Amino acid sequence: MIKIGIFDRYLSTLGGGERYSCKMAEVLSKKDIYKVDLITDLYSDLSEVSERLNLDLSRVNLKILPFISDDYSQNITGDYDVFINATYLSAFTAKAKHNIYVCYFPTPFDSDFRFIHRFLLFFFRKPAKWLYKKSEKFFKSPDKIEITEGIYELKRFMLKRGSWSTGEIVIKADRSRYVLNNDHLLESTEKKPDLFLRLGIKNPEDTHLETMNVKISVYPSSFSGKPSFNVSDKLDSGQKKSIEIPVQAGEVSYIKISSDVFVPSVQNDNKQDSRKLGVVLYDETAISLPKKIFFKILGFIPMFLITYPSGFKFLESYNEILSISDYSKYWIKKYWKKESRILFPPVDTDSFEIGSKEKIILSVGRFFPEHHNKKQYELARAFIDMIKSNPDETEGYRLILAGGLENREKHIEYVKKIREISQGYPIEIMTNISWEDLKNLFSKAMIFWHASGLNEDENKNPAKFEHFGITTVEAMSAGCIPIVINKGGQKEIIEESVNGFKFEDIAGLKKKTINVIRNYKDIEKIKFKAREDSQRYSNKNFEENLLKIISGAVERIKKE
Numbered sequence: 033m034i035k036i037g038i039f040d041r042y043l044s045t046l047g048g049g050e051r052y053s054c055k056m057a058e059v060l061s062k063k064d065i066y067k068v069d070l071i072t073d074l075y076s077d078l079s080e081v082s083e084r085l086n087l088d089l090s091r092v093n094l095k096i097l098p099f100i101s102d103d104y105s106q107n108i109t110g111d112y113d114v115f116i117n118a119t120y121l122s123a124f125t126a127k128a129k130h131n132i133y134v135c136y137f138p139t140p141f142d143s144d145f146r147f148i149h150r151f152l153l154f155f156f157r158k159p160a161k162w163l164y165k166k167s168e169k170f171f172k173s174p175d176k177i178e179i180t181e182g183i184y185e186l187k188r189f190m191l192k193r194g195s196w197s198t199g200e201i202v203i204k205a206d207r208s209r210y211v212l213n214n215d216h217l218l219e220s221t222e223k224k225p226d227l228f229l230r231l232g233i234k235n236p237e238d239t240h241l242e243t244m245n246v247k248i249s250v251y252p253s254s255f256s257g258k259p260s261f262n263v264s265d266k267l268d269s270g271q272k273k274s275i276e277i278p279v280q281a282g283e284v285s286y287i288k289i290s291s292d293v294f295v296p297s298v299q300n301d302n303k304q305d306s307r308k309l310g311v312v313l314y315d316e317t318a319i320s321l322p323k324k325i326f327f328k329i330l331g332f333i334p335m336f337l338i339t340y341p342s343g344f345k346f347l348e349s350y351n352e353i354l355s356i357s358d359y360s361k362y363w364i365k366k367y368w369k370k371e372s373r374i375l376f377p378p379v380d381t382d383s384f385e386i387g388s389k390e391k392i393i394l395s396v397g398r399f400f401p402e403h404h405n406k407k408q409y410e411l412a413r414a415f416i417d418m419i420k421s422n423p424d425e426t427e428g429y430r431l432i433l434a435g436g437l438e439n440r441e442k443h444i445e446y447v448k449k450i451r452e453i454s455q456g457y458p459i460e461i462m463t464n465i466s467w468e469d470l471k472n473l474f475s476k477a478m479i480f481w482h483a484s485g486l487n488e489d490e491n492k493n494p495a496k497f498e499h500f501g502i503t504t505v506e507a508m509s510a511g512c513i514p515i516v517i518n519k520g521g522q523k524e525i526i527e528e529s530v531n532g533f534k535f536e537d538i539a540g541l542k543k544k545t546i547n548v549i550r551n552y553k554d555i556e557k558i559k560f561k562a563r564e565d566s567q568r569y570s571n572k573n574f575e576e577n578l579l580k581i582i583s584g585a586v587e588r589i590k591k592e
Contacts, residue, residue, distance in 0.1 A: 034586055036060055036068045037095070037112040037128065041119040043072040043081065046436060047398055048377065048502050049136055051085045052356070053118035054092075055378040059575045060582060061091035069095040071108065073186060077198070086380055086467045094181055114585050117350070123341030125349045129592070130585040133350040134375075137360050138367040139495040141341055144403060153340060160337035163330060177229060178204040182289075183313065191327045192315055194234060199293035199310030204286055205229060205279045229277040229287065232314030235267035239294045239309070242269050246291045246311055252283050260285075267311070274316055289313065344368055351585070357500040357521040375581065378574035379505040381566050386511030386559065387475030391429040393545070394477035394512065396470070396503040397484070398436045399463065401446040404496045407483040408433045408461075409450050414538050416457050418545065425549050430458040434473060437463035471510070479548060480507035482516040483541065490519050501525050505569045508532070508562035513555070515544050525569075531562040 038060075040053040054070065061068040070078070070092050082089045109115045115128035120136055121143075142150065179186060182201030189195040235244035243266050250261035261278055279285045291311035319327075347353070347370060355361040355372040364372045393415065397406030415431040433450065437443055451461055462469075474480075482504050485497030497520030498504075504514050504525055514532035516522040526532040533548070535541040548555065567573075 033067050034065055034113045035111060036066050036114045036116065036582070037071050037109060038068065038116045039071040039108070039119055039122070039124065041072055041122065043070065044076045045398075045438060046081065046084050048500075049118065049120050050081075051087070051502070052134070052136075052377050053116075054081060054085055054087050054089060055571070055574065056116060056118065056578060057092045058087045058089055059578055061089070063579075066582075067093075069093045069112075071095045084467065086383065096179060096181060096183070096186060113589055114582060123339065123346045125346045127349065129589045131350045132352055132354060132581070132585065133347065134354045134356075135360060135364055135372065136356055137495050137499040138364050139403075143495060149336065152334065152337060156333075157337050157340065160333045163326075163333065177315070177317075178206070180204050180286075182310075184309075189313060189315055191330055192319070192324070194232070194312040194314050197289070197291065197310040197313055199291050199308055201289040201310075201313060202286060203229070203289070204284065206284050207279055229279055230274065230316040230318070231277065231289075232272055232274050232316045233265075233267065233289070233291075234272035234312040234314070235269060236312055237270045238296070239269070241292055241294055243267070244292045244311060246289065248275065248277060249288045249290075250277060250279065251286045251288070252280055253285075272314075351588070352581075354581070358524050359494075359497070359521040360499050363494055373581070375577055376569050376574065377500050377502050378571045379502055379509065379566065379569045381505070381509035381570045383471060384506060384510035385471075385475050386563065387472075389478045389511070390476045392473070392477040393429060393431045393479045393481055394434065394473055394507065395431070395481040395483075396434050396473075396506070397482075398438075399433075399447050399450075400438070400440075400443045402442070404484055404498065405446075406435065407486045408435075409446070409453070410486055410538065411481055411483055412450050412454050412459055414542055415459060416453070417538075418542050419457060421542075422546055425546055429549070430460060432460045432462060432473060432477070434462040434465055434470060474507055474510035474512060477507070477510070477512045478552065479545060480504065480512040480514045480516075481541070481545075482514065482522060484522075485517055485519045486538070488519075494520075498522055504532075505566050509566040511559040511563055513548055513552075513559050514562060515541060515548065517541075525565075527565075529558070531558060531565045 038053055038057050040050060043050055043053075057068050057070045060066045068091070070089070072094070073096060076094070078089045078092060078094050081087070109126045109128045109131070112128040114130045114132065115126045116132045116134060117124055117126060118134040121139055121141055123141065145153070179189060180202045182198045183189055184196045184198065186195070233246055235241060245264065245266055247264045248262070249259040251257065251259050260280065265273065267273065277287055289311065293308045293310045295308055347368065353364060353370055353372040354375045355364055356377050357374065361372050361374055364370055395406065395408060395411050397408070399406070399408060412431065412433065419426050437447060447461060447463065454461070482498065482501060488496045490497060500521040501516070504516055504522060507514055508531065514526055516526055516532065516534055518534035518536055523534060526534055528534050533544045535544055
């Protein structure tokens with residue numbers, strides 16, 4: 033069995049990069065010779081991820097590991113035959129037998145830094161890295177417990193602080209190195225093991241639950257049999273309890289802690305937090321006073337001080353780099369002086385159909401104001417200008433802006449800003465819609481807009497342009513006529529007047545859109561050519577090319 037680990041730190045964001053990494057996991061997990069782990073450091077429900085991204089991750093294991101840093105890389109990657117780093121802006125050193133780095137674009141690592149970030153990096157990077165390096169011996173303790181799922185902030189838990197759970201926590205306790213012989217404990221280390229897990233559970237007042245039900249079960253080796261230990265308890269509002277959970281020597285035990293949950297956006301009127309939260313968990317394993325002080329200090333250190341690379345030495349740990357387009361390949365060569373192999377992102381072209389077209393102009397992309405944002409605000413203003421200057425041609429047309437929206441203040445404010453200028457105009461903003469609803473929008477839309485990189489300089493800020501253009505290909509497969517910016521990865525996909533149109537600025541966007549509206553019946557053939565060309569980026573092609581890459585990696589491992 034070939035063990036494959038795919039690392040995506042931003043799994044919970046469910047963006048285009050996450051569909052890329054998760055599609056890799058889906059494809060590889062369907063082959064019986066591969067055992068696939070999807071690695072992240074923030075819990076995500078894989079069933080929800082599958083539904084949102086239209087994937088089947090039922091054969092994929094979720095592996096949650098804290099402290100994603102160079103000093104911890106051996107713990108994370110060392111046991112894998114093939115390790116795939118599919119995390120955007122990652123400088124993580126890999127130590128598997130064969131390592132693959134997925135580069136969506138070689139964005140400078142300080143691209144989003146403010147003054148305070150640069151100040152902290154300059155003055156505190158070295159002492160922070162020294163402290164984390166010293167902490168490794170604490171986290172590699174033979175009695176260390178491992179949270180496999182259910183905790184939102186693993187860093188807090190590892191530093192002996194309370195961490196919110198999802199309502200269902202799974203803990204792995206490995207005591208296989210210890211055995212009992214005639215009631216005497218034999219161990220492979222000098223330290224005596226603690227055969228009880230000492231944990232704390234709390235029902236904070238924030239939950240607004242007068243009583244929180246908590247159930248704790250211990251399973252030997254797996255969840256297939258009956259639990260060897262079962263207990264149910266209740267926590268009053270604000271109450272915290274310490275519990276001792278028995279774990280069996282000579283075995284790997286799994287502890288499941290289930291609790292009632294609440295949703296902050298409902299109970300606390302916190303519209304930015306729609307998570308389901310359960311019991312707060314604490315690690316109450318006894319530690320020395322110096323270690324307590326050390327952990328306290330460690331908790332105040334921002335993670336970017338640890339993970340920020342000092343150069344590109346980390347790339348030497350990878351056997352090959354995968355790029356997602358000719359655009360990315362070009363800039364990888366220019367910035368990193370490295371060759372890369374193109375693996376176009378997978379597009380579920382077979383899921384889209386050409387429906388009964390309506391007077392809809394559609395733009396799809398996540399809503400965020402910084403970095404390579406999708407320019408939804410500019411598109412809304414352009415559509416308003418079109419309505420004012422061409423009322424007859426645009427009569428009955430709607431602009432629909434659809435995409436994911438994270439619970440971040442800046443992102444929410446950005447959408448609010450678009451809504452404000454759109455009042456009184458046929459503009460709809462649809463956030464976090466389902467896959468089925470998105471497919472329906474594509475099938476009905478006549479025209480597709482994409483403007484990432486608008487008003488940006490491609491030579492000065494190449495990262496601000498679309499690195500490929502998944503939504504453009506999705507639009508093509510649904511028979512939309514694409515009108516996209518002639519920059520970045522978009523210009524590789526669209527051939528002018530053959531399978532779509534390209535523009536240089538807002539004036540060009542409006543001009544070409546009005547031309548399509550006026551002559552739609554005459555140029556309708558473009559939508560059929562667009563659908564035909566979209567198959568180049570199909571799931572089928574992605575699967576075939578990915579399997580070739582992985583089989584080549586496996587052959588290399590066998591030869592060594």
